[in-house]
Amino acid sequence: MDTMMAKPNSLRGRQADTSAPTWRDELALVAAPARLCAGVLLVSALLAGAASWHGAQQAAALAQAAQVRGAAAGRYQNVESEKQDIAIYQPRFVELQAGGLIGDENRLAWIEAIKSIQGTRRLVSASYDIEPQQALVFAAPMALGDYQLRGSRMxxxxxxxxxxxxxxxxxxxxxxxxxxxxDCNMKRTDAPAESIGVARLTANCTLLFLTLGNAAPAKGAP
Structure with a gap:
């Protein structure tokens, strides 16, 4: 009887052992929430990265727009400055151009002026010789821009x-x-003081006529 009574107890113990949850069962229970949490964290990280990238793109676009706006403002200021310079210096430029300094030399005007002055001032004689025009070289450089100073010796x-x-x-x-x-040298002649129509003095002068013209392009330049 004792033996027969012990068997049911042992069976109940084994049934109790098989019905208790194991660590694998508990892991299966938390797997779904863990995956959900990991997914939420991944999505959050992606959203944060996208927001950071979008912010960087916006900052770069704003910086580029500011740079373009600054360049446009600089060009506008340069245009305004050039307009002011033109308004200030153009009258003087036109005056120098009309006076024969800027542009090509006009030897015919020099010769005609000499003949006219000889007749007006009643000079006894006037002779001249003009050398070929040459570019002038200075010991110290001069800021002439696109122009070159040239001289013709008379x-x-x-x-x-x-x-x-x-x-x-x-x-x-x-x-x-x-x-x-x-240079200019003057000396008396042997003509009597009371003589008329005769040169009492002779003057020998060297004049350098100046012109500002476009600088010749450097060799090899297009």
Missing amino acids: RIELGLVHELDLFHFIDDLRGAGRFTVQ
């Missing part, structure tokens, strides 16, 4: 009656162009 000999005739001649000749007087 040697002139005048037969005068009075000393003031030389100064009048030089002043009158300045209307034909811009020049500098490099």
Whole structure:
């Protein structure tokens, strides 16, 4: 009887052991929430990355727009500055151009001016010789932009009656162009003081006529 009573108890113990949850069963219970949590974290990370990327793109676009706006403002300021410079310097430029300094040299105007002055001032004689034009070289560089300063040397000999005739001649000749007087020598002749129509003085002067023209392109330049 005791033996028969013990068997049911052992069976109930084994049934109790098989019905208890194991760690695998518990893992299966939390697997779905864990996957859901991981998915939420992944989506959150993706959203944060997308927001950061979008913010960086917006910042780059704003920086580029600011750069373009700054460049446009700089160009506008340059245009306004150039307009002001033109308004300030154009009258002077036109004046120098009309005076013969800017542009091609006009030797015909010089020759006609000499003949006209000789007749107006009643000079006894006037002869001249003009050398070929040359580019002028300075010891210190000059900022001339696209222009080049050139000079044509003129040697002139005048037969005068009075000393003031030389100064009048030089002043009158300045209307034909811009020049500098490099040297000038005056001496008396052997003509009697009471002689008429004869040169009592001779003047030998060297003048350098100046012009500003477009600089010649460098060799090899298109």
